[in-house]
Amino acid sequence: MNDQHSILLESGTNELEIIEFEIEKRKFGINVIKVKEIILPTAVIPVPHSHPHVEGLIQLRGEVLPLINLGKVLGRTGNPPPEAKYIVAEFNQQKVVFHVHNVTQIHRISWNDIEKPTSMYQGGDQSTIIGVIKRTEDMILLLDFESILLEINPQTGIRVEEVKKLGHRERSDKQIVAAEDSPLLRKLLHDTLSEGGYGQVEFFENGADALAYLESLADQGGNVTDQVQLIITDIEMPQMDGHHLTRRIKSDQRLKDLPVIIFSSLITNDLKHKGHMVGAEDQISKPEISELIKTIDKYIL
Numbered sequence: 001m002n003d004q005h006s007i008l009l010e011s012g013t014n015e016l017e018i019i020e021f022e023i024e025k026r027k028f029g030i031n032v033i034k035v036k037e038i039i040l041p042t043a044v045i046p047v048p049h050s051h052p053h054v055e056g057l058i059q060l061r062g063e064v065l066p067l068i069n070l071g072k073v074l075g076r077t078g079n080p081p082p083e084a085k086y087i088v089a090e091f092n093q094q095k096v097v098f099h100v101h102n103v104t105q106i107h108r109i110s111w112n113d114i115e116k117p118t119s120m121y122q123g124g125d126q127s128t129i130i131g132v133i134k135r136t137e138d139m140i141l142l143l144d145f146e147s148i149l150l151e152i153n154p155q156t157g158i159r160v161e162e163v164k165k166l167g168h169r170e171r172s173d174k175q176i177v178a179a180e181d182s183p184l185l186r187k188l189l190h191d192t193l194s195e196g197g198y199g200q201v202e203f204f205e206n207g208a209d210a211l212a213y214l215e216s217l218a219d220q221g222g223n224v225t226d227q228v229q230l231i232i233t234d235i236e237m238p239q240m241d242g243h244h245l246t247r248r249i250k251s252d253q254r255l256k257d258l259p260v261i262i263f264s265s266l267i268t269n270d271l272k273h274k275g276h277m278v279g280a281e282d283q284i285s286k287p288e289i290s291e292l293i294k295t296i297d298k299y300i301l
Helices: 145-152 160-164 182-195 208-218 242-250 272-278 289-300
Strands: 015-023 028-030 037-038 054-059 063-069 086-089 094-100 102-110 131-133 139-143 175-179 200-204 230-233 260-264 282-285
Touching: 015 086, 015 094, 015 182, 028 063, 028 230, 054 094, 054 145, 086 102, 086 145, 086 200, 094 145, 145 182, 175 208, 182 200, 182 289, 200 208, 208 230, 230 242, 230 289, 242 272, 260 289, 282 289
Parallel strands: 028 139, 063 094, 175 200, 175 230, 230 260, 260 282
Antiparallel strands: 015 028, 015 102, 037 086, 054 063, 086 094, 131 139
């Protein structure tokens, strides 16, 4: 898993590769981009008074990383089996290790084939599911790892106090379109953008809905930039991801002048080239909300 460059996809194809893993024989998925490596279980250092989902800490090549039991996150009570694995992941500018029951294979799929969980899945852990991949014999559930971390440690999320440090601001005449699939992160983004002076934000659950809205404005005639001044998009979203949304915007003569900022937990120095390839004006890593606000200022004030 260390040589990710051999499996990363061309940017903007609306495809992703996921690693399939199991919790009590149920199949789940994580984006390959998030995964640094997969290792066998190792010694765990308990942490007193830690969150019940945190097993403890492990040492890996000089780093001390938290170990999260995904079975407990999903409400499963059984102990991990002997063939259990540790998935070492990196997103939101941090590394974390997930204890899973088994790792099976890698799939290459289209975001268009991933359905929203509300129409497919009504289980008790629905809030942790961002998408469902239907297959002939079963289904794979994509987990919302950002929300899982946010529940365990709220400091990993978007923090409105960071925006308050920018001082009083008034930007209410600016119109922004934002594509973000997580309801929790949409709420946090709405609150922090409002605190930053940007109160006119039209939110969409995925890139496909955001693009349809922008195209509908263009179909009405006139200059779309008179009605929308900037686009904010996540990367991982069912139906259409943020890279493909950006590519579609930049390839449409009616929309190409709209500035696009990619705001995602997947933004790293190694992966920024993917956003550059599709024409994004800027890329900000979650949860750097104050940087997002200042970047918005740069493009539309």
